[in-house]
Amino acid sequence: MSALLLRDLRLALRAGGGFGLGLAFFLIVTVMVPFSVGPTPETLAVIAPGVLWLGALLACLLSLDRVLALDWEDGSLDLLATAPVPLEAVVSIKALAHWLTTGLPLVLAAPLLGVLLNLPAPGYLWITLSLLIGTPALSVIGTFGAALTVGLKRGGLLLSLLVMPLYVPVLIFGAEVARRGASHLPLEAPLLMLAGLTLGTIALMPFASAAVLRVNLR
Numbered sequence: 273m274s275a276l277l278l279r280d281l282r283l284a285l286r287a288g289g290g291f292g293l294g295l296a297f298f299l300i301v302t303v304m305v306p307f308s309v310g311p312t313p314e315t316l317a318v319i320a321p322g323v324l325w326l327g328a329l330l331a332c333l334l335s336l337d338r339v340l341a342l343d344w345e346d347g348s349l350d351l352l353a354t355a356p357v358p359l360e361a362v363v364s365i366k367a368l369a370h371w372l373t374t375g376l377p378l379v380l381a382a383p384l385l386g387v388l389l390n391l392p393a394p395g396y397l398w399i400t401l402s403l404l405i406g407t408p409a410l411s412v413i414g415t416f417g418a419a420l421t422v423g424l425k426r427g428g429l430l431l432s433l434l435v436m437p438l439y440v441p442v443l444i445f446g447a448e449v450a451r452r453g454a455s456h457l458p459l460e461a462p463l464l465m466l467a468g469l470t471l472g473t474i475a476l477m478p479f480a481s482a483a484v485l486r487v488n489l490r
Contacts, residue, residue, distance in 0.1 A: 276357070276365050281373060294331040294374045295381055301327035302385040313390045320389035321450035324399055325406075327385075328378045329443055332410045335374050336435065337428040339366050339418040340485075349422070353489050359482040367408075367415040367478070375407035391454065398453025402466060406446040409470040412477045413438045419481040422488055442469055 305323050309315055343349035352362050382403050383396045391399065417435035424430065445466040452459035 276352075276362065277369055281369050293334055295377055297334055298327045298331045298378055298381060298385065301330065302388050305389065316390040317392055317454075320386060320391040321395060321399055321454055322447045323389060324382050324386060324391070325403070325443055325447040325450060328375075328382065328403055328407065329410060329439055331378055332370075332374055332407065332414060333432055333435065335370065336414040336418050337421075337431055339370055339415050340422045341418070344422050349485075349489065353485065359485060360478040363415050363419065363481040363485065364412075364474075364478045367412045370414065371408050371411040375403075375411050379403045379407060394456060395450060395454025398459070399450040402446045402449040402453075402463075405449075405463075405470055406442050406466050409442050409473045410439060412473045413442075416477045416481045416484070419484040419488070422485065442466065445469065 302323065305319070306316060309319065340349060343352065353359055355362075379400060382399050383391075386396055386399060414431075414435055417431045417438075420434055421431045445462045448462040449459050449466055451457075452462065
């Protein structure tokens with residue numbers, strides 16, 4: 273399992289789907305928002321949690337089409353499907369590799385980019401914590417979408433359309449945790465909902481992804 277994880281990490285970085293692409297997109301979104309809504313500090317402080325969460329979500333989308341596509345192209349996905357390792361474990365490792373190369377760098381960069389959006393001081397902790405809890409769900413759901421579209425030529429747009437509705441609950445509760453934390457409001461309810469969504473997707477989505485892959489590989 274560790275060998276598969278290391279292989280996927282190297283493959284993601286070599287294919288250009290690593291942390292650099294996601295961070296660059298995250299930075300562009302953060303920089304462009306003040307130009308579109310105006311540089312008023314009060315306005316930026318209000319929208320900062322939502323903008324950071326939306327930027328992280330869209331950055332995660334950029335590399336989803338590479339999660340399984342490269343293995344499909346070189347035939348290694350067929351070998352993994354017939355390996356002694358359960359296919360559910362394989363897709364879980366691929367989701368973990370995607371989170372380590374895309375989600376985790378976004379979590380670490382969010383507080384720094386929050387400075388550009390005049391994020392209130394209490395919000396730095398909560399934007400980091402909410403992304404740390406929520407981004408694994410984005411990677412697991414994205415892996416499910418990649419399994420649905422594996423083998424399709426130019427399936428990146430279709431993948432985005434399939435995944436975005438599933439991302440909405442994570443976005444809502446993640447941004448709400450950050451917003452309430454920045455405003456000193458009670459946040460136990462959205463925090464528990466966000467954690468529940470992440471745990472639920474981690475528990476259930478690998479089985480759905482593996483089932484879809486078995487159908488596509490027949």
